[in-house]
Amino acid sequence: MDQIDLKILRLLQENARIPISEIGRLINMTGPAVNERVKRLEEKGVIRSYRAILSPAKMGKAVSAFILIQAERCETFAEFCGQSPDVEELHQISGQYNFLVKVVTESMESLERFRLACSKHGFTQTMTVLSTSFDSKGIALEK
Amino acid sequence: MDQIDLKILRLLQENARIPISEIGRLINMTGPAVNERVKRLEEKGVIRSYRAILSPAKMGKAVSAFILIQAERCETFAEFCGQSPDVEELHQISGQYNFLVKVVTESMESLERFRLACSKHGFTQTMTVLSTSFDSKGIALEK
DNA sequence: CCTGAAAATAGAACCGC
DNA sequence: GCGGTTCTATTTTCAGG
Numbered sequence: 001m002d003q004i005d006l007k008i009l010r011l012l013q014e015n016a017r018i019p020i021s022e023i024g025r026l027i028n029m030t031g032p033a034v035n036e037r038v039k040r041l042e043e044k045g046v047i048r049s050y051r052a053i054l055s056p057a058k059m060g061k062a063v064s065a066f067i068l069i070q071a072e073r074c075e076t077f078a079e080f081c082g083q084s085p086d087v088e089e090l091h092q093i094s095g096q097y098n099f100l101v102k103v104v105t106e107s108m109e110s111l112e113r114f115r116l117a118c119s120k121h122g123f124t125q126t127m128t129v130l131s132t133s134f135d136s137k138g139i140a141l142e143k
Numbered sequence: 144m145d146q147i148d149l150k151i152l153r154l155l156q157e158n159a160r161i162p163i164s165e166i167g168r169l170i171n172m173t174g175p176a177v178n179e180r181v182k183r184l185e186e187k188g189v190i191r192s193y194r195a196i197l198s199p200a201k202m203g204k205a206v207s208a209f210i211l212i213q214a215e216r217c218e219t220f221a222e223f224c225g226q227s228p229d230v231e232e233l234h235q236i237s238g239q240y241n242f243l244v245k246v247v248t249e250s251m252e253s254l255e256r257f258r259l260a261c262s263k264h265g266f267t268q269t270m271t272v273l274s275t276s277f278d279s280k281g282i283a284l285e286k
Numbered sequence: 287c288c289t290g291a292a293a294a295t296a297g298a299a300c301c302g303c
Numbered sequence: 304g305c306g307g308t309t310c311t312a313t314t315t316t317c318a319g320g
């Protein structure tokens with residue numbers, strides 16, 4: 001993993017649909033050479049996936065929140081979250097609480113419904129997102 | 144925004160580098176028709192961007208954490224976070240704390256350095272991520 | 287939204303370093 | 304190992320209907 005790989009990763013992180021040949025143009029390499037490196041980065045698992053990032057608001061999801069929970073049965077709770085379409089992230093954390101859940105949902109009503117369902121798994125604390133300064137800035141790739 | 148758009152979004156959310164023509168094949172439309180819809184979804188801001196998702200671990204970022212802070216000067220703190228390469232997300236939240244920060248960093252040492260810097264902006268509470276069940280599952284697109 | 291043709295791209299095979 | 308060249312199949316793009 002050298003500087004060239006970092007340049008490629010930076011470009012792909014910024015715009016995953018950029019043509020391989022365009023990357024080559026920007027870093028002075030031929031298409032096949034770039035393609036070779038990209039494939040290797042995918043195989044090594046450095047590149048996990050390529051995803052379109054959608055606007056939650058435009059998809060009818062106006063409310064985000066983080067919920068802390070002291071879940072009694074971790075497995076059960078993780079499964080519950082995995083099946084909920086509103087759960088974006090689920091992390092096990094250190095400290096007083098067991099899990100931190102990121103929820104993106106339609107409305108305050110649907111958030112409250114979810115929180116209620118959660119509270120059957122343990123004591124919860126909800127932090128509603130008032131505004132997001134930035135989200136998924138991406139991994140910093142210093143030159 | 145109809146069912147066809149939802150199908151397209153689902154495919155792009157899952158694999159942003161899928162060829163437009165391949166999408167067409169999967170949903171029984173021609174390439175140009177799909178292309179037209181994708182461009183419209185981009186212009187409307189439904190599709191915000193396309194990003195390669197990198198593995199933090201493989202990029203030398205082994206430690207993730209969420210930090211809650213009661214920041215005294217919101218603007219100053221937001222600017223501080225914006226300049227840190229380790230801050231992935233920054234949200235203003237309701238409740239006892241002001242901000243929730245998601246940090247992805249090299250090591251416990253670098254996390255502690257960051258936490259120390261944060262504590263100059265207000266009272267903090269750190270929740271280290273022990274394991275992540277899932278991250279950015281993507282917005283649910285029911286058929 | 288489709289067709290059809292032109293331009294651009296991706297991917298494979300092969301060569302040289 | 305690494306990248307370059309060439310070549311072909313595929314994809315994208317734009318015309319016009």
